[in-house]
Amino acid sequence: MPGNVSTRPLATQPVPESGSKYDIIVVGAGVLGSAFAATFGKQGKRVLLLERDLNEPDRIVGELLQPGGCKALRELGLADCLEGIDAIPTYGYGVIRGSENVHIPYLTNPDTGKPDEGRSFHHGRFIQNLRTAASQAPNVTVVEATVNEIMRDEDGVRVVGVTCSQKKDAAEDAASTASSVAAQYFAPLTVIADGCFSKFRKQFIEKPVATTSHFVGFIMKDVQLPFPNHGHVILASPSPILMYQISSRDTRILVDVPGKLPSASSGALRSYLENVIHPQLPATLQKQFLIALETERLRSMPNSFLPPSTSSELGVILLGDAMNMRHPLTGGGMTVALND
Missing domain, CATH: 3.50.50.60 (FAD/NAD(P)-binding domain)
Structure with missing residues (x-):
């Protein structure tokens, strides 16, 4: 599906007059x-x-x-x-720490007898x-x-x-x-x-908004995740990594970066991801991670409470x-x- 969809089919025409009243x-x-x-x-x-x-x-x-x-x-x-x-059906989470992993499925729906389903x-x-x-x-x-x-x-x-x-x-x-x-x-x-x-x-x-860290995210292409159709939480140091498939070819990775976010323009952020995060990923994902690190745009969002x-x-x-x-x-x- 293309990005930057035209606004014409969405906006009501003609535009309502100033002073209009609604419920x-x-x-x-x-x-x-x-x-x-x-x-x-x-x-x-x-x-x-x-x-x-x-x-x-x-x-x-x-x-x-x-x-x-x-x-x-x-x-x-x-x-x-x-x-x-x-969209990709999801049926739970896989939690990974080093060589250990735990499968956490969603609960079974009592009405259908089947596992509950999310979507990514x-x-x-x-x-x-x-x-x-x-x-x-x-x-x-x-x-x-x-x-x-x-x-x-x-x-x-x-x-x-x-x-x-x-x-x-x-x-x-x-x-x-x-x-x-x-x-x-x-x-x-x-x-x-x-x-x-x-x-x-x-x-x-x-109440003020508290920002404790930032998520740095990008897309990895054609990745085979350890737990297909599941969200993945990798318990890395110093903070967790989140991964899940969001389309047939695209997998989102979100790296939680605590404290002050390293500079992207100076290359410090890319260096952090390559030297600190990359070695802690499952071996089957490390090559695709480095490829994406070179080809994809790094994006960040504050993690707010x-x-x-x-x-x-x-x-x-x-x-x-x-x-x-x-x-x-x-x-x-x-x-x-x-x-x-």
């Missing part, structure tokens, strides 16, 4: 925002889904959905979003399917726009809507030099679902990573979001 405004069309919009739209609520960039995202996390997340998708009527993206996939492909489901749901309006402000009533007590900037279509008004158009939208409920780097979190949550908290703010709720986060090694973020 719910959702800020962020990620896992939670898209699923939320699709679900409540089907329940008859008029939902406005706002997303800064509707092109296919390119991320190194959010690629393994646990069985609980798959179950939540089915209950929301969104199971089809896992289809057509070359390219994150962006899954997101685009969720966004498509939202855009095709009744009562949902999808707008590509950057939310600039959360608006409150005259007393400053209740959130009543948002101010945003929409990208302007050059063909729409070639004479104008403005690159965006400001708009205001109103709803009795605004859902903040703009993810781990939430722009608005600090307005509603006092934010405990859940309550808010007394009226007219607004924060959900998903905007509200609470746990270490990505748990593989639970998307499952938490969908159950939210």
